[in-house]
Amino acid sequence: MKQPRRPWRGVIHVGLCGGVFRGEAGDNALHAHGAHQVSVGLDGPVTVRAGARSVRSRAVFVAATCAHRIERGTVLSIYADVSSDLGVGMRAAAGCRAAVVALSEQIGDRLAMVGSTARELTTDVVAEIAGVFGHRSTYEQPDPALLRITRVLSAAIRHGDTPSRAALATLAGLSEGRFSHWFRERAGMPMHPYWPWALLVSAIGIAAVALLERLQPYEPKWLEDHGDTFVDVLHGSVSLGLIFATVEIATIMRTWLPIAPWWPSWPAWASVLAAGAVIDLGLWAMHRASHGSGILWRLHALHHSAQRLYWLNGERRHPLSAIVLATPGITAAILLGAPPQAIGTWMAMVSVHLAFQHANLDFTLGPLRYLLCVAEIHRWHHKREYEDAQVNFGEIWTLWDHLAGTFHDQRNGVRAGEVGLRDEVMPSGYVAQLAWPFTR
Numbered sequence: 038m039k040q041p042r043r044p045w046r047g048v049i050h051v052g053l054c055g056g057v058f059r060g061e062a063g064d065n066a067l068h069a070h071g072a073h074q075v076s077v078g079l080d081g082p083v084t085v086r087a088g089a090r091s092v093r094s095r096a097v098f099v100a101a102t103c104a105h106r107i108e109r110g111t112v113l114s115i116y117a118d119v120s121s122d123l124g125v126g127m128r129a130a131a132g133c134r135a136a137v138v139a140l141s142e143q144i145g146d147r148l149a150m151v152g153s154t155a156r157e158l159t160t161d162v163v164a165e166i167a168g169v170f171g172h173r174s175t176y177e178q179p180d181p182a183l184l185r186i187t188r189v190l191s192a193a194i195r196h197g198d199t200p201s202r203a204a205l206a207t208l209a210g211l212s213e214g215r216f217s218h219w220f221r222e223r224a225g226m227p228m229h230p231y232w233p234w235a236l237l238v239s240a241i242g243i244a245a246v247a248l249l250e251r252l253q254p255y256e257p258k259w260l261e262d263h264g265d266t267f268v269d270v271l272h273g274s275v276s277l278g279l280i281f282a283t284v285e286i287a288t289i290m291r292t293w294l295p296i297a298p299w300w301p302s303w304p305a306w307a308s309v310l311a312a313g314a315v316i317d318l319g320l321w322a323m324h325r326a327s328h329g330s331g332i333l334w335r336l337h338a339l340h341h342s343a344q345r346l347y348w349l350n351g352e353r354r355h356p357l358s359a360i361v362l363a364t365p366g367i368t369a370a371i372l373l374g375a376p377p378q379a380i381g382t383w384m385a386m387v388s389v390h391l392a393f394q395h396a397n398l399d400f401t402l403g404p405l406r407y408l409l410c411v412a413e414i415h416r417w418h419h420k421r422e423y424e425d426a427q428v429n430f431g432e433i434w435t436l437w438d439h440l441a442g443t444f445h446d447q448r449n450g451v452r453a454g455e456v457g458l459r460d461e462v463m464p465s466g467y468v469a470q471l472a473w474p475f476t477r
């Protein structure tokens with residue numbers, strides 16, 4: 038029978054060149070962090086698993102960055118910055134270069150003596166650890182946990198890595214839930230500034246399109262609500278949610294998959310462009326495949342069923358179609374080792390671009406239409422006549438269409454009454470639209 042999830046319960050103390058946790062270790066997934074760790078079993082030996090290896094002892098040392106998992110139980114866990122005296126002392130006490138090492142019974146006994154209240158943790162652990170690992174307390178430092186986390190973060194950004202929130206929370210000696218709050222309080226900004234930032238930029242960009250459409254419509258008749266706006270907003274919300282979930286998914290996959298670490302340490306913008314090229318090719322290929330017959334087309338048809346082209350069309354998509362379109366390109370980018378931030382940044386740009394690409398906005402990029410899949414070219418792809426619409430599959434770059442001979446330079450080819458599906462009737466309700474591909 039599946040056991041219910043068990044949370045971590047206990048007392049934490051942060052500010053000792055690391056953190057100390059004393060309490061019940063709950064469920065934890067395989068994770069790694071930038072700090073050395075020593076865990077002491079308080080109700081028996083503690084078991085730490087790392088890959089195929091499993092170490093069971095009164096006290097266990099886990100080297101920084103070693104992916105591991107600790108078994109449930111009452112423990113005292115000490116986390117120390119690798120560059121601190123304490124971290125160096127811990128590594129020395131472990132005595133060899135192995136990532137997970139059983140420490141002596143004696144060390145376990147001494148560390149297990151510390152008290153269980155926050156105050157006792159502060160004083161006892163400082164004193165005890167100083168004795169065990171030859172460490173002098175640096176407790177007086179101003180918020181070293183925060184300094185350490187920002188240091189780990191900036192090092193990770195330099196290396197194109199994404200430390201997981203769980204790993205950083207462990208570094209701070211806090212539960213994941215409390216960690217975000219703690220970080221915001223100490224740092225004056227949220228932990229993942231990227232997220233709200235990207236979401237905000239994306240939302241502003243997309244909303245701006247709606248505003249611009251009013252100022253300069255391409256087709257005034259498409260300004261009217263066709264009874265589709267509300268359902269399109271629902272589709273758009275789900276699509277945007279999926280786009281932003283890709284960052285989290287990419288981060289998780291990167292932790293779990295054996296990824297070739299050869300992605301060069303390029304500057305951020307180059308990584309974004311390179312990851313973007315891989316994703317763009319994947320989207321193009323899957324978009325083209327979605328225009329065949331069968332289930333792929335039936336999933337994609339919702340996107341083409343709109344009777345007008347306006348900003349919300351960009352994200353009017355069956356969620357399964359979104360997954361089908363994006364999964365191969367994003368998976369390829371992850372397997373190549375692209376940083377999740379680069380993937381997320383590209384996808385955020387794509388979401389804004391899609392609003393422009395479908396916008397009922399009278400604008401031209403002139404000759405740039407040969408390079409970018411802009412609205413003036415993409416409109417033709419939404420032509421009612423299925424035979425005509427099998428061109429301009431590109432998401433952002435037109436390159437793939439040029440190579441495949443599917444680029445069609447017909448600017449602003451469609452007007453009111455000329456977009457949508459000629460051969461299919463799409464229901465107007467949200468649930469009915471989701472079910473439509475599977476009903477016949």
Ligand SMILES: [Zn+2]
Nearest residue numbers: 324337341418
């Ligand atoms: Zn299409």
